[in-house]
């Protein structure tokens with residue numbers, strides 16, 4: 001197995017591993033814990049192999065809103081058809097941060113890729129936190145923020161292309177509001193990192209709306225620096241797993257006129273602590 005870091009911030013690509021092989025799991029798990037984003041190249045895996053691999057990490061966290069893969073309700077389809085304009089996950093976000101117990105990780109399998117583009121960007125929230133001044137870190141430590149699914153998956157977005165095309169649904173289930181520390185201690189590594197994101201975080205508790213908006217906007221600008229990022233260029237067959245407690249991600253929507261189909265499984269996490 002050959003593990004090659006993608007950037008100084010986070011991420012590694014792994015060649016010569018097989019997600020179906022139990023003997024490869026410990027090394028894959030260690031790489032995941034070290035790099036937060038791992039790209040397993042050239043996998044020969046069907047939905048059952050994908051599920052079996054995910055279950056080695058923990059119980060599956062079934063997504064409420066994405067259309068599932070036929071006969072596999074635990075696997076969400078992340079799909080953009082060639083005549084569609086909007087991609088799922090275009091904004092910087094952390095999957096399931098609106099849950100009381102946010103998902104540990106997501107495992108995305110590239111089934112059909114466009115001839116160019118359709119990359120995914122990731123940010124290291126630990127690197128972003130480390131680069132803040134001690135004074136700003138001191139201000140943020142101890143604060144809590146509210147995250148919600150309502151404005152992203154609820155009734156107000158039922159006119160969106162993703163809802164109308166059936167890629168997203170179940171708007172009535174978008175009732176999650178969760179309170180998490182703005183700075184968490186990562187449950188595996190113990191590293192401190194920011195846990196707010198532009199899509200699901202609505203506000204920081206205890207600040208006025210203007211103060212909360214200004215602090216979040218400053219943090220979001222800070223987090224988007226290229227030094228904290230890596231970019232995954234996909235080939236069909238690749239599987240990328242990321243740690244939702246340590247990263248943001250964003251799907252690049254630059255392949256209009258072509259189809260892109262991914263299968264995503266999300267794995268349960270633990271409650272987050274400061």
Ligand code: SIN
Nearest residue numbers: 078088089119120251
């Ligand atoms: C997601 O946001 O989970 C999907 C990312 C992607 O399609 O690249």
